[in-house]
Amino acid sequence: MGMVLGFALVSGFFNGSINGSYLITWWSRHKTSRKILRNIFEDKWVCFSCGVKLKGMDMIPIYSYLRHMGKCRYCGCSIGGSILIWELGGGLLGALIYYLVLKELIL
Numbered sequence: 001m002g003m004v005l006g007f008a009l010v011s012g013f014f015n016g017s018i019n020g021s022y023l024i025t026w027w028s029r030h031k032t033s034r035k036i037l038r039n040i041f042e043d044k045w046v047c048f049s050c051g052v053k054l055k056g057m058d059m060i061p062i063y064s065y066l067r068h069m070g071k072c073r074y075c076g077c078s079i080g081g082s083i084l085i086w087e088l089g090g091g092l093l094g095a096l097i098y099y100l101v102l103k104e105l106i107l
């Protein structure tokens with residue numbers, strides 16, 4: 001049971017942090033352009049400052065932020081602390097949801 005719970009918490013945290021990262025990035029991009037209803041899947045993942053298309057290694061929640069000290073690794077501009085807070089908060093919320101669902105189903 002402990003291993004299942006651990007796996008659920010880790011995967012819940014990981015999925016939640018991805019969603020938190022996606023939400024804050026999407027919101028940051030659209031709050032200035034006021035195109036809230038735009039198709040979110042049309043967006044490319046680029047640096048807001050230099051416009052370089054980000055690679056997969058640049059978009060791993062929490063890890064990428066800490067590895068590059070909160071800066072774009074191409075131009076060095078500051079990404080801002082809110083993305084890390086959203087990734088951590090999303091991760092904790094995801095782990096909590098996975099725990100509650102698992103508790104309801106198995107425990």
Ligand SMILES: [Zn+2]
Pocket residue numbers: 047048049050051052072073074075076077
């Ligand atoms: Zn950049």
